Amino acid sequence: MRFETFATQGFLDLKKQNHAVSTPIYANSAYSFDDVEFAVNLFDLKQEGDIYSRITNPTNDISEKRVAALEGGIGALSTSSGMSAILIAILNIAGAGDEIVSTNKIYGGTYNLFYKTFKQMGIDVKLIKSDNLDDWEKAITPKTKCLYTETIGNPGIQVADIEPLAKLAHKHGIPLIVDNTVPTPYVCRPFEFGADIVVHSTTKYLSGHGNAMGGMIVDSGKFDWSQNDKFKMLTTPDESYHGIIYNREFKEAAYIAKARTHLIRDLGCCQSPFNSYLTIMGLESLHVRMQRHSDNALKLAEYLEQNENINFVHYPLLKSDKSYNLAKKYFKNGASSLIAFGVKGDCVKFIESLKLFIHATNIGDARSIITYPAGTTHRQLSDEQLIEAGISKDFMRASVGIENIDDIIEDVEQAIACAVKK
Ligand SMILES: Cc1ncc(COP(=O)(O)O)c(C=O)c1O
Incomplete structure (x- = not known):
């Protein structure tokens, strides 16, 4: 099956779901055991099957398998939100005393997790201010457990150079974790360029559709966790499962198996089956929506670029953009929906004059959304941190929806006119 068919029908087993055409929502907490031996084997991880929906659920199973296949990975784990996906992806291989190397140009929530919460947990995250690989390499120490980046940085809209970052990580015997939220696998598949975890x-x-919180961790299955002694959590016995060694028991699927049976079991940030269902509904039109998001965003970016009342505009597929060459290398099917731009005049008036764009802090909704990072998502950052993250006071982030492009441009045009009116 090709990408579009997989997005729509992947792992749909009509017989298994009583011939219901739409994936059912398994809204149950627990599963009955045929006999005690079966239950014992499930608890010892010797038998595949469902015990309790915190750990596995048949609706979640479909969304996990579908996203894993779309990314070209061997397995996936759904979580309660994107933040819990990032948290678990990292806690699965790092603990107190360990280090991570990332960039400071990442989503504000991830920045806070790295800068504050991980610090409190004893994990030191080095946030690199430049794109220079030498700076990344200088920050790597024997305690470093992974490199971390976003394919398209939110909200700076800069494209990561995944291939050399993956090579650098592998040179030091560590994986590259990539947040692929903004492009989705329709635009970019980081595993094809050497990333290990998405x-x-x-x-x-x-x-x-802006109606289902959720996260997903996908494993390429290619990273060898036993190549050095950095990943003892995967290569030495886990006493909470009678000494199971994940790497030995689950082979290339060890990373997701451990994240599920250890961390989701203990931390509990599983995805609700209802949200998995909504995610499956979304996946079924992913390719259609992403193409329209990308086409609309490029047209709006081109319009903004020639507007004299705009201070700057970033969209990776504008020829003038600093990420243009990277976008050409890594992306197919456009560059997703995010545009960053600065309006001359009164920013507050601009936002408040928009009629079609909704003022909110979200992206990837079918509806067009405008965000003012300095006043909302990045409000916790100091002036210095804002400058370092490339967010000026006039910085706007648009997530361009799938509405009619003429309506979108007309809305922005009239709001710009209001912003610059004396
Ligand atoms: C790139 C990126 N990663 C992760 C997150 C966190 O996701 P969630 O809000 O689902 O926790 C966001 C949220 O905006 C994001 O933009």
Whole structure:
């Protein structure tokens, strides 16, 4: 099956779901055991099957398998939100005393997790301010457990150079984790360029309608966790499962198996089956929506670029953009919906004059959304941190929806006129 067919029908087993055409929502907490031996084997991880919906659920199973296949990975784990996907993806291989190397140009929530919460947990995240690989390499120490980046940085809209980052990570015997929320696998598949783990906020484009919080962790299955002694959590016995060694028991599926049976079991940030269902509904039109998001965003970016009342505009597929060459290398099917731009005149007036764009802090919704990061998502950052993250006071982020492009441009045009009116 090709991408579009997989997005729509992947792992649909009509017989298994009583011939219901739409994936059912298994809204149950627990599953009955045929006999005690079966239950014992399930608890010892010797037998595949469902015990309790915190760990596995048949609706979640479909969304996990579908996203894993769309990314070209071997397995996936759904979580309650994008933040919990990032948290679990990292806690699965790092603990107190360990380090991570990332960039400071990442989503504000991830920045806070790295800068504050991980610090409190004893994990030191080095946030690199430049794109220079030498700076990344200098920050790597024997304690570093992974490199972390976003394919398209939110809200800076800069494209990561995934291939050399993956090579650098592998040179040091560590994986590259990539947040692929903004492009989705329709635009970019980071595993094809050497990334090892992909995380998603499925809240955004994968579910696509701004109605289902969720996250997903996908494993390429290619990273060898036993190549050095850095990943003892996967290569030495886990006493909470009678000494099971994930790497030995689950082979290339060890990373997701451990994240599910250890961390989701203990931390409990599983995805609700109802949200998985909504995500599956979203996945079924992913390719259609993403193409329209990308086409509309490019047209709006081109319009903004020639407007004299705009200070700057970033969209990876504008020839003038600093990420243009990287976008050409890594992306197919456009560059997703995010545009960053600065309006001359009164920013507050601009936002408040928009009629079609909804003022909210979300992306990847079918509806067009405008966000003012300095006043909302990045409000916790100091002035210095804002400048370092490339967010000026006039910085706007648009997530361009799938409405008619003429309506979108007309809305922005009239709001710009209001912003510059003396
Ligand atoms: C790139 C990126 N990653 C992760 C997240 C966090 O996802 P969630 O809001 O589902 O926790 C967001 C949220 O905006 C995001 O934009």
